[in-house]
Amino acid sequence: MKTINVNKLKSVGCEVKIVVADWFAKLNNKMDTDMKKIRVVGEYMIKIWKAAGMKLENVEFLWSFDEINKRAHEYWHMADICQLGMDQRKVNVLAREYYDVIKRKNKPIILSHHMLPGLLQGQEKMSKFDSSSAVFMEDEESKIKKAYYPPRIIEGNTCLEYIKYIVFPWFNEFKVERKMENGGTRVLTLMKNLLWIMQKVTCILLKSALSHALNKILQPVRDHFETDKDAKDLLKKVKLLAGLQSYKMMQELLNKL
Template sequence: MEAMQEVVTPSELEQVLARGDVTGYIGIEPSGLLTTAQAFQIARSLRLLHEAGVHMTVLLADWHAYINDKLGTDMDRIKRCGAYLQAAFEAMGVDGERTRYVWASDFAKDDGYWELVVRTLKASSLNRIKRALTIMGREEDESELDSSKIIYPAMQVSDIYYLDVDIALGGMDQRKAHMLCRDVAGKVGKAVKSPVALHFALLPALTGGSVRDDPVAAKMSKSKPDSALLIHDTPEDIHRKLKKAYCPQGELDDNPVTELCRLIVFPNAGELTIRRPEKWGGDMHFTSYGMLAEAYGSGQLHPADLKAAVADALAELQRPVRERFESDPIHEEFAVTQ
């Protein structure tokens, strides 16, 4: 599947899709405003899976957000944030008829779910569980601060078993949980599925960093608003943030501006126009990321011109979301002061 950075495994995915009546899931913590990276990568992945005939479940992981200390561990706010997430994805064109939204707190009422959590913990070493804490955006040793965090990876694995899905979707930062789910499926003592794992790429923070080397520290994060684009940012906000973004001349690797082109602009808009005065070479028009990468890598395109064009493109792509919430600003309580 071309939108994914990793498929575990391609042959299993082929078999599952050929069988038909396929189900999948993605879990999201209701923890605040959606970043541009998170929103577009998830929405695009959901649309592509819908087109492939997959029935998708979005798990609004409220108890997970509570364990992860999000929104002041205020469950009422976490619930309101979950409703906001659903509205945001619908504003981005995710088909509500083919997407089911469920709450983790509904699972917590079922003894069968907690049996899966315990069985997953029994089938996993403590070290393996601690290594998986990075799925929370945490380091391994942070489990020492709050013992509830140690069950988070087992809860995420059990979410997948409990939903009985064929596909587990997430960013590359969720890989450790998905691999744990696959590895212990035959050891939990219950008839559970070992899902195909689909992982989409993460976008680096605007300040730079390698999401390959350290996805937790380097990815866009709403906790650092000026290092991330948010789906509610005004065109002025987007231009201001991108103007300061890390974008070394001629370099493509770990460049957040070119990655925005590769992962968001071209997949969603299909083209990008660079507006330049004739004395600086005139306008440039690209219809693929490959074309843009060649021009930027060879020095034909200046970072300032690229930033301005990307800001215009993103402002237009995010316009439906901004308009959706203008008359119903339920997102405002989740804003982080810059």
Template sequence: MDVNERLRLLTRNLEEVVTLEELKSKVSTGEKLKGYIGFEPSGPFHLGWLIWARKLSDMQKAGVQMNVLIATWHAWINDKMGGDMDKIKLVGKYTIEVLGQVGVDTASLKVLDAENFVEDKEYWKLVLNVAKNTSLARMKRAMTIMGRKAEEAELDTSKLIYPAMQVSDIFYMDLDLALGGIDQRKAHMLARDVADKLGKKKVIGMHVPLLVGLQGGSRMNLEEDEALSTVKMSKSKPETAIFVHDSPEEVERKIKMAYCPAGQVDGNPILGINRYIIFGEDGETLTVERPAKYGGDVKFESYEELERAYVDGKVHPLDLKAATARKVNQILEPVRKHLSNRSEFDALIRNIVSNVTR
């Protein structure tokens, strides 16, 4: 694969790369790059996660050695799953299983558990060195990477250590590329800023856009990072999320109830699903089916075409919702089927949804 094709795969559908120039220069050397994404195993896989899972797969196709960090200890710090490490680990296994069903090459994927990092004194040396080079104010501000506000450090000091751990994960693995949603930006910027002082590589941040939750909402009037975590689709807010195990009827019901004002793009989760999930793959289309008296069926070949028609009032919200639900169900069908044959995960996930701890 030539350099241009590798770069196209690496950068398509991203919100930002920090920095693109560094990425271009690394890719052009032809050396094998090492990348990662970390996640807290604390709930079911939702549509938003599909955005980074596909990017992970793009990175693999572009020849990057990808690692996935199951952030077990981070989940514990963040009060997930009632602090039950056995459950946290099982959810980790489930998530890797789902990744294998959504296009990630799990054979070449290196799966790591934070549990193994914390056994090593060198890891804690890194954590303390990152802390020594970071002001208290900055560490607090970085707490949005765990979906928390800076003030929450006042309640429980363990939470202040989390950003230093996430930065140390990057150094410990000696990574070139760090993948995550745009809400993870502060961790990657902090890693870049302290890298020189600690003699470590300056990691390149690859940030995917965040899918808005079904409740919708725009970022206006809120401090940027807080706004992102309030409006994004999130596993801790099951009512805002479409999960990969949801039945076709549940998907239809959730989409029917979703926020989708006529003609409005900003904060509209149904258009977000079209933009990032349905049209996130090359060559995808959406067919809106309607009786002839309402204009008949119409097929969209690109997200831009669909958005224009919606803004111009040529597509009714209910018709858009029905078409979106049909397409989402097609995308989820293979995953749903696979999970229904893995009864240990199926039961676990249903149990988690009804007992979310945050």
């Protein structure tokens, strides 16, 4: 969604500064609070956004640790608009209230994006720390087959959320391929066609169409990390760090038993 949101802002003339949250990762004890390791993961995220098609003209990547240290006496002077997820709305409200305390005008506009639910039932928010809840670059179509899709229910329907907030903004359409005897291929261009989806398309067909669309988005990213030497080396480092992190978490859990 980061690429989609940034490209939307760019399309209306915004200059975008993406502040990578390395300082907050350290505060939350990620990667053993080792800033070098955290930066490796941050660089990996930046490469993914670029490979996914983020329009980079007038887009600048900053590190929160550096910005806080360089500008400790200032208060995010560079932002007219703060673009974060709905899960950060309380922080955004606090930021605007703080402007009153320090007697500054021109409070930042808060632009909150929708939060995707996890793939499985009961997962309120997708999390990169829970592999069952999110779609990653290397994931196969089988993962979407397990996604939550309650028949004829729109509210909280994970598959429909992905169609609405990922597929439609990316392609401006959602294609469902069917055999001619079953009505033929149907290309939907409006989300109001949701009712048709719910009534006419089986769970298996819808998930297959969703998997195909997500793969079209992810394949250029996979190709980049397969063919670009720097990206390939970075991916190896991230996988190594992820493996070490998982091992340490397992050891900590065993020690508590």
